[in-house]
Amino acid sequence: MSFTHINQNGEANMVDVSEKTVTARIARAEAFIEMTPKTLDMIIKGDHHKGDVFATARIAGIQAAKQTSQLIPLCHPLMLSKVKVEFEVQADQNRIRIESLCKLAGQTGVEMEALTAASVAALTLFDMCKAVDKAMVISGVRVLEKQGGKSGHFVASNQGE
Known part of the structure; x- marks a missing residue:
């Protein structure tokens, strides 16, 4: 198996x-984004002075998925038919789990769009809350599932952990 974005001369290639x-x-x-219990409580209660943190992060994630080819040099511009960003508060671990879904009918996969959506949603949560919690940690960015194309169906193990 070889890298698909490197040509026979070792050069970057779309x-x-x-x-x-x-x-x-x-x-x-x-x-995932981990934070202090105080920060998490503020988000859950909607007490953040910047407004609805989840709504802003959701929109940012959706917009990011649509801009993936502008951010990652060798990605194809795609006509996404669906982008969804959801949040799961995991209070017992002082964190929020972000899950994205991207769909289309096309000739190439949407893993990078899904990863970009989840990542930018996490970054947006960080940005909106950094004034009250500078020690937040973003982690665990990964593909959970991929369907379509010749490589078939992939499902990651230990989802949501």
């Missing part, structure tokens, strides 16, 4: 997907 079959493609990704 993969030619023009001969690939159009199929339904789905990817889910997750990220």
